[in-house]
Amino acid sequence: MSFASSFKRILGVLFVLTALLAGAVAYYGYSRFSGFADQPLDGLQPDSKVVVESGDSFRRVLGRLREAGVRQGSDLDWQVLARRLGAAGKIQVGEYPLAPGTTPRDLLQRMRDGKVVSHRFTIVEGWNIRELRAALARAEPLRQTIAELDDAALMARLGREGVHPEGRFLPETYHYTSGDSDLDLLRRANVALEKALDAAWESRADDLPLDDKEQALVLASIVEKETGIAEERGRIAGVFIRRLRSGMRLQTDPTVIYGLGSAYDGNITRRHLETDTPYNTYTRDGLPPTPIAMPGVAALRAATRPEAGDTLYFVAIGDGTGRHVFTRTLAEHSAAVREYVRRYREQHAPR
Template identity: 75%
Template sequence: MAASRRRRGIGAFLALLALFAGGAGYWAWDRWQGFQRDPLAGLEAGDGYVVERGDSFARVLQKLREAGVREGHDLEWQLLARRLGAAGRLHVGEYALAPGMSARDVLINMRDGRVVRHRFTLVEGWNIRELRAALRATERLRPDSAGLDDAALMAELGHAGVHPEGRFLPETYFYTRGDSDLDLLRRANQALERALDEAWAARAEDLPLRSREEALVLASIVEKETGIAEERPLIAGVFVRRLRLGMRLQTDPTVIYGLGEAFDGNIRRADLQADTPYNTYTRDGLPPTPIAMPGVAALRAATRPAEGDALYFVAVGDGSGRHVFSRTYAEHNAAVREYVRRYRERFPR
């Protein structure tokens, strides 16, 4: 009887031990599943970290902790990384942390190199000084161009002896942290060359332009004269007709460009009379180089201008940015007087 009771006691103990072990195993398994799939607590939009070349997995975990990730033991992160094939395959780069991300999401991003992509927008009508200033202010780009003057910059891009103005296509370019600004400029230059080739290949017949380079110059003037998309072909048409007739272009943006950094925001009669290579009031034909970065629409307008008979244009004066187009000088003078009247109504002294 005593032996029987002892056996029953041992059996009950083993059953209890098995039940406890099973419960602990279930608890550990449930914790493991939750660690993989549950959103990490405390993450906010804008959080992130950078994996640098030579970082160990332990160092990356430390950066995650510094970024606010508290969940999981280091061993759990290591086991999950091995399970996902991420251990030893973490891509260098900048990574975002966002609300709702799980440990699994974080590791898959690093395994697959889903780095943060930043935007740089090259604005239509910028000149080379404005472009280079914007690049200098972009902290996540490596400033490899900073020590190069314009001539050295173009040589570095494979265009030695080419003036840099107008050679980069206005567009939004994506890059990752640590990319070289030279790589971005190279892509913008290649995009411009493709767009210019396409526009020149589709050009209208009998254009008074001898080369694609002259088309680029004209497009840059059109770009600076208007921000209204539908007006670009109209303004290009005015300049093309003037070139055919041997009339001077007489466009203020070229004069302003010729003044360079001396331009203080006001163009004066003396400026229009001061001869520079870019003064289209004192010199015939096109200026020697582009005066800004033209976009695709301006390139197309310069090579396929609108038909018509207008030889003059002036701003409406109502703040819309639109222009009045005139066929004769008398009509143009009347439009100028109307512009002055409207301007004075808007900005009384």
């Protein structure tokens, strides 16, 4: 055998060995990488999560994962996987749960796609601004930014300088993510209220004794506080519209209570009804100067499209349902009030 042929054979053997070695290395690398990418995260505590903040580098995100208890995979493993998944440089801000069974591949795909945890905050119909601010202060993980702002400064930050905050935030459930602030949520609620108010005013009934949509908002807030019964809203709005039309005073307790502020102890008295404030509709004509609560869409609709009728009075039935008796004359109303008092005394009599 010639030297040339022997050399070619040796080269062939070396090529085969090199190919086998490269294949073995590639297979090892693939097996190791796949084992890392698709192996459930270990070391997690119950309810673990990782929060990605604005400006975080990938190394900082990995640091947060380590802080959460994740030990598997080297930083290089995570970086290579992120590049393969198209997540490198595209991880989105937010909160991500580290639930049992989550793999590195699952987590990086969610981070790439921004599938963050969504939290909920509900503004309740009938809340006033103090109740809303107190609830926001308790909301987690909502970022707190308004605690040091008074109401005037708060509205200025929302771009509504000089506007009273009462009634300016639409009651509904808002979704937010980690990193969002209380101001962000209030801005959305304010925009939602303005849209709902505009829609209600545009579809209003003819000949309402209301000068503008601001008065409609005030009336809607009173309706909201007077009843929690959906089918009564239109009837109660109708009573108030007829009173306004005829020049009668509204004489509604919720406005008196609002005017008392922190002085109200839960029991309204005749002295309260006779104490004049800008919100006392027993001592003053017309609507109070601002809303007294946050009205929902149904109350806005009732205030702008009240139910027709001839009733001018209403009083609680007193049976625990929250419903009311509607009457046309003062004599009928007085009789309904006496019946309410009788039922109240009967229910609260010593046993």
